[in-house]
Amino acid sequence: MTLRRSFHTILVMMVCASAFGAAGKPNKAKAVKVYILSGQSNMVGIGQVSGGTVRWGDEILNPVVSVYAGAYSPKADYDRMTPITTKALPAYGGTKPTPFPGGGTHVVRGFIRMKTSGVYEFNPGYSDSSYNIMEVDGREVYRKEVGKDAVRQGFKFVEGTRYPFKITFLTDAANGLGWSWRTDIPGTLDTVVKVDKKFPHLIDDKGNWTVRKDVWYRGVVTATANQWLTVGCGANAGSIGPELQFGHIMGDFHEEPVILIKASQGNRSLAWDILPPGSERYTFEGRTYAGYKDTTPSWIEGQEKKPVNWYAGKQYDDFVQGVHDVLDNFSANFPQYSDRGYEIAGFAWWQGHKDGNAAHASRYEFNLVNLIKSFRAEFNAPKAPFVIGTIGFKGWDMAGPHVTVANAQLAVSGDTGKHPEFAGNVLTAETRDFWIDPALSPRNQDFHYNGNAETYLNVGDALGQAMVKLVSARDTRTGNKTRAQLQEDFLKLKFGMFLHYNMATYQGVQWVEGYPSPAEFNPGGPVDTDAWADAAVSAGMTYGVLTVKHVGGFCLWDSAYTTYDVMHPDCPYQQDLVAQFIESFKRRGLKVGLYYCWRNPGFGDQFKVLPPECDPATHTLAEQNEFQKAQIAELLTRYPDVFYIWNDALDDQVMPAEEILTLMRSIRPNVLGSANWWSWAKKGTPYVDIAVKETRHFPETNQAPGETCWKLEQGWFWNKGYRAASAEAILGHMAKAHARHSNFLLNVAPDRQGRFEASSIKTL
Template sequence: MRFLPILLLSGLFTFAQVASAQTKDLPRPGEVFQVDGRTAFVIEPLAVARRDGPLPWVWYAPTLRGLPSRAETWMFDRFLAAGIAIAGIDVGESYGSPDGTKHYQELYEHLTTKRGYASRPVLLARSRGGLMLYNWAVEHPSCVAGVAGIYPVCDLASYPGLGKAAPAYGMSAKELRTNLSTHNPINRLAPLAKARVPIFHIHGDRDGTVPLEANSGALGARYTALGGPAEISVIEGRGHDMWSGWFQSEELTDFAVRHALTGAQGSSESPEELSKPPATDKPVKVYILSGQSNMVGIGQVSGGSTRWGKQIIEPVVSVYAGPYSAEADYDSMTPTATKKLPVYGGVEPTSFPGGGTQVVRGFIELADDGVFEFNPGYSDSTYNVMEVAGVEVYRREPGQEAARTGFQFKEGERHPFKITFLTEAANGLGWLWRTDLPGTLSTVVKTNGKFPHLLDAEGRWAVRDDVWYKGLVTATANQWLSVGCGATANSIGPELQFGHVLGEHHDEPVIIIKTSQGNRSLGWDFLPPDSARFTYEGRTYAGSGDKIPSWTPDDPGKEVDWYAGLQYDQCFEAVHEVLDNFAVHFPQYEEQGYEIAGFAWWQGHKDGNAAHASRYEFNLVRLIQSLRAEFDAANAPFVIGTIGFGGWEMAGPHLTVANAQLAVSGETGKYPEFAGNVLTVEIRDFWKDASISPRNQGFHYNGNAETYLMVGDVLGRGMLKLLENQ
């Protein structure tokens, strides 16, 4: 990828369409309605994702028949998770004409006056949507928070050409040429630039339909010359196509999220109050979640701290006479003693000379790029001031809390540091951590501004007081739902966002019981009761209770200290113990009682061998039937998440498993008993590469917290869809 001095986004399809449809298929559930005689749509975030105040939104164009399409799903999911709605209106092939922008204004007024939408949306223009949105935007610059574009059309002469565009303007081609400065977006940018509306486009350098230089390139150059902020990201080797990278651009979605949220600030509209107190006159809703390690939860919350040691280079401690004084300039004073320190950091305190004010100087070099914070010292020695390259990064005075400032490091760069101890206590212990590690929950929520409902008003991790989490076997937190209900206190699983979605939906309190264990297969460990043996390529595989995993006539195999279905028994016997003693575990809900509201299953990596993969669909059907019978919940909603390792590049037995998971969904019609009560949700869109994740561990989705949040979100939304069928 290469960059021009500017950036923006929009998009276009190359087939003609008209606006008249009364219905519209949307990539996510939404509402289709009429405004000014035209078909409009909105897709709104769940109440749990909303912030107080006006609803931020992204205005998508073009909204012709078939648009927006499934290609936008990844992008739309991120908007919804950030509490941002998506809206649009079909104005036909208006090419940005006044007739089209009139309908745009009607939609804007409808959304902002009748639905509580913010007064300044982000405009997302795809292809010829650029003509439509830009011509509305230049006439209403104070109503625009930003413009994003995916290969957007910016110049009528470039596309569709004056001859084809002229009829939409009620003119001949000659007349349109004469009046081009009045109607062509690229000639009308001054009001947007004056308002300093930010622009971001992505555009391919081989776009033959909407050429880069005549559209995004020219717009970017003119806009920056007018003093407006614009950036054009040029994608090398790409044309006007359906490449997934257009619609899964982190830069684009981050731009849109950031400016849509900013655009909602200061708007005067007040949305309907959405929160509801928990009902006490209905049974508590119990959801049972299960699976292997990714259901346990490996989404990383923060980077975690590391003891420093080898990062500290050539440390020297100097001792200055007298106690510490804020007025003293220790750099210009002569020390009474100086000592080179052979070791600084690690697990044992370093011996210091003592006898005055002690100042350590040296160099620090880190192996990674990023913003780091520091905790120099331990116990009383934490009272000190630390500087890196002359920048104060840490200060803690006696009786006060520590104040920290992050410092940007580049891999291999060496910076001078100085630590001035404010008391007699001093040693070489210290910790450091990266605050912008990609893909951690802290970065996703606190830095990138996504999933804002996960923070409370003080910026701490929010705690729901209407959803109780109880983990069994592993991930055994027992608390109101919040961060830290994954494999460790520094991890999350799908339960976090799932719980927010369902907690917001129900009037009643919600209990999430998660019973899960890592490194377990459905074909052996979780094998449902009464499962028969099966044969694959001449080898027989265990049925329920067998202690030999597989055998042939020539190879009888060996018994192991385990049996087929043991993990099923352990996990769900633990659930029975809790429910059989409900009043003991949940005395606050004793009078209300409970009902099994649904099941969620996310598992499949361990079945990535050919034999178990071939049997996965059969076993999954048996699992659904067994759990419903086990808990006397005959048609309780059952949601399944596909596996998503490697995203859409998945192949081999794991692809067989994913296809099996999709096959059991009630929507396929293959299992009539599952119609309307079993749903498989696709999660391959949420795969994140290790380069933008906390770790390189593909079988754990690289520890990317956003992946786990999105999985929880679609599992929760899938559950809502099934609940609507009841």
């Protein structure tokens, strides 16, 4: 099947990619991974970052500057002090604001009235005058101290309402220059990331756009940024294309550095401008259409041709030359990688709008097959992974020849079987699901997806996920080891500790109903995770798995996606228990895994698997899945020592295991994933790495990597009066598990103080 979620391309002369560097010398380090992205204007990148910065003007009302004696002091209360001079400012903002008096500390007061409701941010001052503190309606919205970066907070304005403002300048440089911009225009990157809280990895801890120091972007022909990957690698500094999210995915996937080279140009067709070399003329409805290098686009046989100042394939040649110019001078262009060389790791293609006439659309599949083969042959990369995004204009309401183009793009995907040579090395991602209506976008421009940044991010995500799937399948490798080697390493661990400790511990139940108050999670002091680890070591265990989110939805870490966790203001614990657990086990040489419970309708609605922010009663299945995927990504990103995710109730009707395992591997190539939901556990790899059985044994004939989970006490979670089984009984089950190609994961349930029962310690 083709991927529906959420070159292209040209490459380069492969300078002995894997084993040799750009100069032909053996590499000491692994070669840099080079991906080439190509297409027309939407690959160039028209996703809008913000509403645009506007100079202050008539929205500033009645500005007055007061000058106070002496240099600025943070201890001074200028609202209570008497100024040495006060001056009205008839011209404020614009390019020539009224000059300030000078001398002392300047404080400007007045009112702001915005013409359009929305959330705005500010840049008061310019150059040295930008060192100031700005308040609106008593709230600090901007602060930039000397030697520090600016810190901004958005302020929500209601159209036509006057709000008092104050700007206190911290140096003797002070003037009326300033800018503002709206941050919640639907569909801009500002709104998608900062307001809607999607794609949170795109901003850093200070609220600035993330800069990837392991992914370099280089554009040729258009979108010519040359920098570490961040926002602004689209058509201009205020736009993005698919490269942003694609680069994040590939940067996370590879241990090696990544270079993205994007060769793209707007208003170009595959049937004329980007026609691959060797393409022959063809006839459609009585007209002959150009082959490669022809200068007449089409003609009727027997009539005079009308040449133009262009030729079929000219843009293809320009793309190729642009990429060659970069890679033929690899060491000069990328001195930081000159000793490593590069490898052509894959191609990505997103194009098709210009081929939306019947003649070009009829030939699209044929031309795309030729394009794939041409790139690969020219750059000596015969099986390099090649991913394609369908066109998605107007979503599933698309009509006419554009549907023919989309169907052609789907047809070349290696999983359709139509082109057997593309099996396992070409994959098409369906993008029509990512269409967003103009009413929810920055502008009404369907051929540019209405400038909606979320669409461009989703397309980049789909292309990246498709590439991860192909790269993994091509090499049968993820990271440094094959999946089989990782499974073999897992089975060598033999014996682990399962720790069921969560809100159910304090409810006296195995499955929590509803949403108990975070105040109930109260161990009465720090949980001694060192004691857990010591007990594991004494029992001969080699790894541990903690229930970081169980039924009830309560999280044992400080999640960015919910307040229903250990850091909730009402929770007495106020510590990251996941980090504690990992640190304790890691110090003793034990490996660590995390248990995560998935939303599953089979639980019944009284059992709230998801926190209140994504309660199934008020959120769609798609929203629930996005929430859960975001938390999985958060856990794998925040805790790099985690080697294993234990997936509970991963129902294939709700969240296909294939999708979540692909996501996990795109973030951490060597991470392992299990599933205890039988329809997937039976399938085994490539969907799940480890099949799980709970208080049941695998058949004697089992050969799939397995994990047998057993309870030391009567329940998974602690309850008063529970006693541990004998060591003899546990050893018997362990021996049976090991004989059936399975690890043995023994559950030990901490009590409400986070301690093990004496009988449990004795058995261990």
